[in-house]
Amino acid sequence: MDEREHRLEHLSWPQVRDAVASDTAVILPIGAIEQHGPNLPIDTDAYLAMELAVAGAQDRRAVVAPPIIYGCRSRPQSGGGELFPGTLSLDGITFIQLVSDVLGGLLRHGFRKLLVFSWHMENRGFVYEAASRAVVPYPDAKLVVMEEPFDSLSDATMDKLFPNGFPGWPLEHAGMLETSLLLFLRPSVVGESPRSGDRLVTRPYDVLPERDQTAEQTGVLWDASGASAESGELAYGEIVAHLQSVADREFGDASA
Numbered sequence: 151m152d153e154r155e156h157r158l159e160h161l162s163w164p165q166v167r168d169a170v171a172s173d174t175a176v177i178l179p180i181g182a183i184e185q186h187g188p189n190l191p192i193d194t195d196a197y198l199a200m201e202l203a204v205a206g207a208q209d210r211r212a213v214v215a216p217p218i219i220y221g222c223r224s225r226p227q228s229g230g231g232e233l234f235p236g237t238l239s240l241d242g243i244t245f246i247q248l249v250s251d252v253l254g255g256l257l258r259h260g261f262r263k264l265l266v267f268s269w270h271m272e273n274r275g276f277v278y279e280a281a282s283r284a285v286v287p288y289p290d291a292k293l294v295v296m297e298e299p300f301d302s303l304s305d306a307t308m309d310k311l312f313p314n315g316f317p318g319w320p321l322e323h324a325g326m327l328e329t330s331l332l333l334f335l336r337p338s339v340v341g342e343s344p345r346s347g348d349r350l351v352t353r354p355y356d357v358l359p360e361r362d363q364t365a366e367q368t369g370v371l372w373d374a375s376g377a378s379a380e381s382g383e384l385a386y387g388e389i390v391a392h393l394q395s396v397a398d399r400e401f402g403d404a405s406a
């Protein structure tokens with residue numbers, strides 16, 4: 151398969167039928183359209199989900215389904231919240247229904263090896279719920295849910311990405327990892343990173359409704375100023391390898 155053949159939407163229906171017959175795995179990327187500071191575009195999560203999924207499908211009997219680019223509601227303590235211009239989110243109920251419908255369609259057509267690859271913290275739980283609902287009528291299927299693929303990096307890469315200490319994934323939003331990945335994959339869209347992020351004081355609770363929290367904030371929740379294409383390349387390689395190792399373990403020999 152060349153890269154084009156690893157994209158489900160590029161296939162004709164007889165090719166899809168043949169992909170089902172050969173027990174091809176399907177990766178469904180799910181992202182978000184969410185503010186990512188002044189340095190990154192609002193499609194960062196959607197772009198990374200798709201890019202990493204397509205890379206993961208290479209050299210495997212796998213195709214990538216058309217991505218779901220909208221995600222669940224951004225939260226102030228992990229994504230900046232809904233008040234930043236450009237953040238466009240789905241209500242949780244809509245999201246569950248949408249993801250469940252797409253997975254249900256793939257299962258109805260006969261695919262039995264599905265992997266949901268989400269790159270947006272707030273999608274956690276909702277992706278699992280959607281997958282749980284979709285798979286009910288298909289007990290012979292295997293549906294793998296990867297909700298935090300960024301949490302798979304080696305100690306060496308973590309040390310390189312976060313020489314001043316790791317703030318935890320909720321604050322690593324538009325920070326070192328995502329900025330580094332985009333510097334490696336799509337440098338033309340990366341702007342200058344703030345020297346330090348907002349360094350939000352996290353609370354063990356949330357307050358609703360959201361107030362106007364954006365006036366003094368950059369939308370970067372921690373420092374991104376040390377990001378580099380070199381770190382991005384390292385992280386990219388490990389995340390793709392992790393995705394492929396999960397697929398190999400759960401779906402058996404799927405090399406193509």
Ligand SMILES: [Zn+2]
Nearest residue numbers: 194195324328
């Ligand atoms: Zn992100």
